[in-house]
Amino acid sequence: MSAPLLSVEGLTCGYRGKAVTAAATFSVAAEEWLFLLGPNGAGKTTLFKTILRLLPPLGGRIRLGGEDVASWPARRFAARVGYVPQAHRPPFPFRVHEVVAMGRAAHLGPFATPGARDRTIAEQVLADLGIHGLRNAAYTTLSGGERQLVLIARALAQEPMVLVMDEPTANLDFGNQIRVLAHVQTLVARTGLGVLMTSHDPNQALLHAHRVAALGRDGRLQVGSASEIVTRTWLRRTYDVDVSVAELPRADGTVARLCVPMTTP
Numbered sequence: 001m002s003a004p005l006l007s008v009e010g011l012t013c014g015y016r017g018k019a020v021t022a023a024a025t026f027s028v029a030a031e032e033w034l035f036l037l038g039p040n041g042a043g044k045t046t047l048f049k050t051i052l053r054l055l056p057p058l059g060g061r062i063r064l065g066g067e068d069v070a071s072w073p074a075r076r077f078a079a080r081v082g083y084v085p086q087a088h089r090p091p092f093p094f095r096v097h098e099v100v101a102m103g104r105a106a107h108l109g110p111f112a113t114p115g116a117r118d119r120t121i122a123e124q125v126l127a128d129l130g131i132h133g134l135r136n137a138a139y140t141t142l143s144g145g146e147r148q149l150v151l152i153a154r155a156l157a158q159e160p161m162v163l164v165m166d167e168p169t170a171n172l173d174f175g176n177q178i179r180v181l182a183h184v185q186t187l188v189a190r191t192g193l194g195v196l197m198t199s200h201d202p203n204q205a206l207l208h209a210h211r212v213a214a215l216g217r218d219g220r221l222q223v224g225s226a227s228e229i230v231t232r233t234w235l236r237r238t239y240d241v242d243v244s245v246a247e248l249p250r251a252d253g254t255v256a257r258l259c260v261p262m263t264t265p
């Protein structure tokens with residue numbers, strides 16, 4: 001893996017001067033998928049909003065490609081960092097292909113509209129995610145899961161160097177969860193994209209993460225490999241459940257690790 005695309009140095013996050021997360025330091029390199037795990041209310045969304053410059057940091061700095069982004073214009077930042085929010089209130093009844101093409105906005109001039117290349121990229125992303133059939137549907141009429149897929153498509157159409165996703169699979173059915181994560185994995189390997197994402201499913205981290213950043217209830221961050229972080233001890237301490245990590249051999253000789261609850265009701 002190469003030098004970090006995104007690095008966060010001593011970043012403290014919170015609201016109106018009151019810290020939610022302690023000073024955090026971590027980075028995301030090209031071709032790296034970093035999972036942010038932690039219990040409800042630990043501060044994952046707060047950390048993301050600060051990284052995305054939607055909330056002012058209480059301390060520390062954020063770098064993209066080694067440069068401090070504090071003085072960057074919003075457009076320069078937006079052309080490099082794609083964001084899939086946790087929930088999204090439908091705005092006007094734009095068509096799906098228009099919403100996805102909006103992902104190109106940061107690459108256009110101030111008053112320019114998407115051109116042929118922008119539309120081709122949007123159409124390709126819709127096809128890659130298996131939702132081309134929705135291209136003419138009104139965004140406001142979609143189900144929660146379909147909207148989530150469109151938001152992921154919009155972020156990918158942006159062709160960012162770093163993709164930040166806040167629980168992107170929360171509304172997706174089982175098949176779409178697997179397909180979307182497999183697609184992201186392919187993109188990470190093929191395009192050098194760096195991904196930072198939260199999930200409430202440690203199994204997703206065990207399957208896909210190159211590294212895991214675990215945010216505790218005390219607001220402190222611990223970074224390591226999925227097998228270092230996602231252990232029976234950590235699962236008990238974090239979620240107050242007795243869950244073992246089982247190993248399943250795959251046909252290709254690799255081993256899949258999977259969380260299995262050890263108690264029955």
Ligand SMILES: Nc1ncnc2c1ncn2[C@@H]1O[C@H](COP(=O)(O)OP(=O)(O)OP(=O)(O)O)[C@@H](O)[C@H]1O
Pocket residue numbers: 015020038039040041042043044045046047
């Ligand atoms: N606008 C706000 N003003 C003040 N406190 C807030 C604000 N938004 C969130 N908080 C508080 O910050 C803490 C962290 O919230 P945050 O949404 O970042 O957690 P999270 O880890 O993303 O949780 P979840 O997994 O439930 O989505 C919580 O105690 C929350 O009440």
